[in-house]
Amino acid sequence: MSEVLLAALLVLLVALAVTAVRAGDLLVAALALGAYGFAMALTWAAIGAADVSFTEAVVGAGATTVFMLAALLRTTRRRSVATPGLRWVVLAMVAVFAVELTWLIAALPPWGDPAAPASVHVSPRYLADVLRETGTPNAVTAVLADYRSYDTLIETVVIFTAGLGCWLLLARPDR
Amino acid sequence: MIERHESVVVTSFVRVTVPLAQLFGLYVLVHGHESPGGGFQAGVILAGSYILLALGLGREALERHVDEPRWIALAAAGVLLYLAAGVIGLPRGAFLDYSGLPVDGARARWLGILVIETGVTLAVATTLVVIFCRLAAREPMA
Numbered sequence: 001m002s003e004v005l006l007a008a009l010l011v012l013l014v015a016l017a018v019t020a021v022r023a024g025d026l027l028v029a030a031l032a033l034g035a036y037g038f039a040m041a042l043t044w045a046a047i048g049a050a051d052v053s054f055t056e057a058v059v060g061a062g063a064t065t066v067f068m069l070a071a072l073l074r075t076t077r078r079r080s081v082a083t084p085g086l087r088w089v090v091l092a093m094v095a096v097f098a099v100e101l102t103w104l105i106a107a108l109p110p111w112g113d114p115a116a117p118a119s120v121h122v123s124p125r126y127l128a129d130v131l132r133e134t135g136t137p138n139a140v141t142a143v144l145a146d147y148r149s150y151d152t153l154i155e156t157v158v159i160f161t162a163g164l165g166c167w168l169l170l171a172r173p174d175r
Numbered sequence: 176m177i178e179r180h181e182s183v184v185v186t187s188f189v190r191v192t193v194p195l196a197q198l199f200g201l202y203v204l205v206h207g208h209e210s211p212g213g214g215f216q217a218g219v220i221l222a223g224s225y226i227l228l229a230l231g232l233g234r235e236a237l238e239r240h241v242d243e244p245r246w247i248a249l250a251a252a253g254v255l256l257y258l259a260a261g262v263i264g265l266p267r268g269a270f271l272d273y274s275g276l277p278v279d280g281a282r283a284r285w286l287g288i289l290v291i292e293t294g295v296t297l298a299v300a301t302t303l304v305v306i307f308c309r310l311a312a313r314e315p316m317a
Contacts (some may be wrong), residue, residue: 050211054203058219063303066226070310073177135281136208136288144213145288145295149271152291153257156298160250163302167247170309 002046009043026077027069034065047111051140177311179233189231196224204296208285214292218299225304234311241308246301253297260290 016039020032037060044053109116126139126147136142144152180186200220207213229237260271267275273283 051213051216054211054216055219058216058223062223063219063226066223066230066307067310070177070307074310133281133284134288135285138208138210138213140211141207141213141288141292142284145291146284149261149287149291152295153261153271156254156257156295159302160254160298163250163298163305164247166306166309167243170312172312 006043006046009039009046012039013043024079026072026079029079030065030068030072033068034061037061037064051138177229177234179236180231185231189227193224193228196227197221200224200296200300204292205289207292208288214295215299217292218296219303221296221300222303222307225300226307229307229311234313237304237308237311241304243305243308246305250298250301250305253294253299253301256294256297257291260287260294 013036016032016036020029020036023029023032037056040060041053041057044050044056113119126143130139130142131137134142134146136146197220200217203212203220204214204217207217225237225240228240262270264271264273264275271287273287274280276283
């Protein structure tokens with residue numbers, strides 16, 4: 001059952017992505033992208049990644065869509081016309097990447113494989129010791145804010161810098 | 176432009192939902208140790224509550240609550256709170272390492288996570304609201 005659900009979600013993801021790319025009206029594209037974020041959140045939830053699903057739901061489906069819509073209000077709903085000659089170059093590049101990625105899929109370990117490199121490196125140690133060392137049952141929170149707190153610190157600085165940059169670039173003309 | 180909707184349904188919905196969303200955001204922050212979620216998600220939910228306020232009650236309602244320079248300063252305070260949590264362990268251990276503190280290790284790290292997540296929430300929520308304020312502003316872009 002869950003495989004059928006997952007397959008349906010993946011098909012929906014592709015359909016929404018194509019809609020977002022192909023839509024002539026950028027409002028449609030922005031909303032398709034929001035729906036893509038929501039379908040992505042459902043996909044993460046379906047494979048048991050609750051924290052990632054939560055983030056994708058609030059950022060991908062929520063905040064990003066609102067920012068896109070707000071940006072559209074200040075610019076235009078029309079898509080700019082692509083340069084005709086460039087289309088074949090882009091198509092060729094995308095085709096090369098598609099072949100490469102499809103080829104690389106064969107090298108990936110099966111989903112959920114306990115012997116996958118990601119599952120045998122430091123994950124078992126975190127899962128075994130997280131409660132004793134940090135008193136935090138949610139291992140994802142403990143990894144983000146304790147074991148890997150340098151990462152999260154710099155991410156927070158990045159978010160702050162992005163906000164400061166937006167604020168200064170879009171500042172009122174009279175200030 | 177984002178204007179107020181003169182609809183009883185929209186304004187009532189916003190008035191009820193905004194405080195509930197903010198309460199849920201705080202819950203996600205303080206309950207991140209036990210359940211999915213944490214500082215980042217809580218920050219986005221809190222920011223979302225302010226964006227909902229603007230979408231339903233108009234841009235002016237948001238501007239009454241948000242003093243942009245002050246909110247940028249709050250975002251910086253969030254980052255500084257994170258740094259402060261790191262510096263506490265510095266004298267006898269390392270940055271962001273509480274093992275040198277004369278307290279129970281697991282308890283210190285549990286508390287450290289909460290302080291760090293609070294800083295993240297503060298930075299993320301204020302940053303997103305300020306970006307939205309700038310995008311939704313009435314005046315033309317510079």
